[in-house]
Amino acid sequence: MKLYRTLHDIILESDGQYTRLPPSASDWDVLLNRDSLAAWLKAGDFTPLEELDESALLPPIQSQEVWAAGVTYWRSREARMEESKDAGGGSFYDRVYAAPRPELFFKATPHRVAGHGQPVKLRADSKWNVPEPELALAVNSRAEIIGYTIGNDMSSRDIEGENPLYLPQAKVYDGCCGLGPGVLIAEGPLPRETEIRIAILRGGVPAFEGATSISQIKRSFEELVGYLFRDNSFPNGCFLLTGTGIVPPDSFTLAKGDEVRISIGGVGVLVNPVG
Helix, strand or coil, rough: EEEEEEEECCCEEEECCCEEHHHHHHHHHHHHHCCHHHHHHCCCCCCCCCCCCCCHCCCCCCEEEEEEEECHHHHHHHHHHHHHHHHCCCCHHHHHCCCCCCCEEECCCCCHHEEECCCCCEEEEEEECCCEEEEEEECCCCCEEEEECCCCCCCEEHHHHHHHHHHHHCCCCCCEEEEEEEEEEECCCCCCCCCCEEEECCEEEEEEEEEEEEECCCCCHHHHHHHHHCCCCCCCCEEEEECCCCCCCCCCCCCCCCCEEEEEECEEEEEEEEE
């Protein structure tokens, strides 16, 4: 089952059929925090729809914060060490990969998030920008993983590499995060072989492609959520990006007009033009 958010409705997709949730369930914040959400959706008798209008989709976020986990893949560890070695920060990422405590950082408020078909942005003061395709966990206020969506963690690698203390500037800015298109409601964990793929199109032609699987993530999702909720509360729930295992070569940087396509098996396809 998948939930989609539009301007006026919340749409449920189940077994290839679309239905509209009733007005009483139109508050996204309340819905994501409903007890036994999957069971309630299964039992619901909702208004049928013929199809989903993708052009009407909003990001699947209302009041939730977006956080992210870093250096959860070996490939990410290598890339972070390489980009920051001249600044003396190379060993930081090696240490955090093996440390008991994960790297967790704030990523975006809702107004900084782009949905399916909406543009993500490049920092004007950066010359080396990449998308980071990630599985995103939808987590309710009780620290329960209720679903999954696709995240595009836009990153300014030159700013982060100049000094690891510049991480917030490299990660948090208007249009810094893509999320969507909907939320796959969890009725169990995703298969470990679930694949994450990215294609970056330039002039309609692939400029970069890559793939990995969530089996390459070092830490469990429960571990990451557990650390995020330590002495921290999320009254409306949150989204947690789980890290990237796909990093373009150092010679690659995004350009305006590119299109980023991220697909995750069973979850969907998120498309963001670069504005």
